[in-house]
Every structure is written in structure tokens, then in C-alpha cells.
Amino acid sequence: MDEQDRVSAFLDEHNLHAPPAHRVxxxxxxxxxxxxxxxxxxxxxxxxxxxxxxxxxxxxxxxxLLALADELDIDATGALDTALSKYDDRIEETDDAGSKD
Structure with a gap:
């Protein structure tokens, strides 16, 4: 069981679900x-x-953070993979992982 699954199970077991705005x-x-x-x-x-x-x-x-991902039905591992790919692309293009914003 990965970390997000553990948090999700904990939220279910203890009836701790909350709206995403509260999680933020x-x-x-x-x-x-x-x-x-x-x-x-x-x-x-x-x-x-x-x-x-x-x-x-x-x-x-x-x-x-993992509870927020759970409430939004976002796979945290997938989100991390997307972010790392984005940073790799930026480093390749500009030698910097920052967004410049």
C-alpha cells in the first residue's frame, strides 16, 4: 500500500474527509x-x-498534501511524475528548474 492509499484508508476509517478548500x-x-x-x-x-x-x-x-490529493481524486504519484517531467524539460531548455514567473 502506498502513502496515498494509507492516508485514504485513515480518512475512511476515522471519518475525516473534508472539502478540498479545508485541506488547502x-x-x-x-x-x-x-x-x-x-x-x-x-x-x-x-x-x-x-x-x-x-x-x-x-x-x-x-x-x-496526500489528503488533499485524495479529496480531489488526484494520484499523487502521477502528479509528482508530471512535475518532475516538467522540471526536466525546463532544465533541458534553460538550465534552470524554475518557472521564471
Whole structure:
């Protein structure tokens, strides 16, 4: 069972389904907690080499992202494959993975 299937089963088992808009808000909240970890660990950017995040906070953000994919009926592995292909194309064309937007 892959990670998205595990999250989907957990949502089903505990009746935790929610609208996608709520899942996005949860995701933003959890990534904010990751940013807070980095801010504190780096003394608010003074020591960028000291950046760390707590494993459970990273897990919370991953859970929220996979729950969002589940609620939208999007295969997370397929979405990742699409993104990696897009980045490969950009690197091949411009030597940079960024979108330039």
C-alpha cells in the first residue's frame, strides 16, 4: 500500500474527509509550522545552515498534501511524475528548474 492509499484508508476509517478548500487551509497551516521551525532554528535567517524541521511537522504537511490529493481524486504519484517531467524539460531548455514567473 502506498502513502496515498494509507492516508485514504485513515480518512475512511476515522471519518475525516473534508472539502478540498479545508485541506488547502490545513496544508498552509502545516507548512507555516515548518517555516516557524526553520525561523527558530536559523535565528530568523541569521544562520541558514542551521535549518531544521521536526519530523512530525514534516509528516503533518505530507499528510495534508496526500489528503488533499485524495479529496480531489488526484494520484499523487502521477502528479509528482508530471512535475518532475516538467522540471526536466525546463532544465533541458534553460538550465534552470524554475518557472521564471
Amino acid at each position: 487551509l490545513d496544508l498552509v497551516s502545516e507548512t507555516g509550522e515548518l517555516a516557524k521551525d526553520v525561523n527558530v532554528a536559523t535565528d530568523y535567517g541569521e544562520n541558514p545552515g542551521e535549518a531544521t524541521v521536526q519530523e512530525d511537522e514534516l509528516g503533518d504537511a505530507l499528510f495534508c
